[in-house]
Amino acid sequence: MPEARNDNERTLRHEMWRRYTGDDWAAFDALPAAIRKRVAEHAYDAWSVNVMILWQHYKRLYGRTPRAERALIRYLDYCERLERAAFASRYTEAYRAVLPHEAACVAVLR
Numbered sequence: 473m474p475e476a477r478n479d480n481e482r483t484l485r486h487e488m489w490r491r492y493t494g495d496d497w498a499a500f501d502a503l504p505a506a507i508r509k510r511v512a513e514h515a516y517d518a519w520s521v522n523v524m525i526l527w528q529h530y531k532r533l534y535g536r537t538p539r540a541e542r543a544l545i546r547y548l549d550y551c552e553r554l555e556r557a558a559f560a561s562r563y564t565e566a567y568r569a570v571l572p573h574e575a576a577c578v579a580v581l582r
Contacts, residue, residue: 494521506541515580
């Protein structure tokens, strides 16, 4: 079930993704170290409960292996690119200009 908007996030992410409810901190703590590091570096809040659900899926596919961790990290990178593209598109629609970060061709600072 999607979580009610009781946070301070004001991006379009709620239009793009479904956010699952649960204990964000417990989910984050249960993730492998490499995935926790990537979640902490995500340009936006990666929603730890969602990541835990994805981690359970990848563990079923690959087992609890480095391959599963790498696959999930690649997927999180893909999701981040989608979010950045959607934000840049919305910015261009609203301001009729290229998002300055995109215009400068710079990477996300981690």
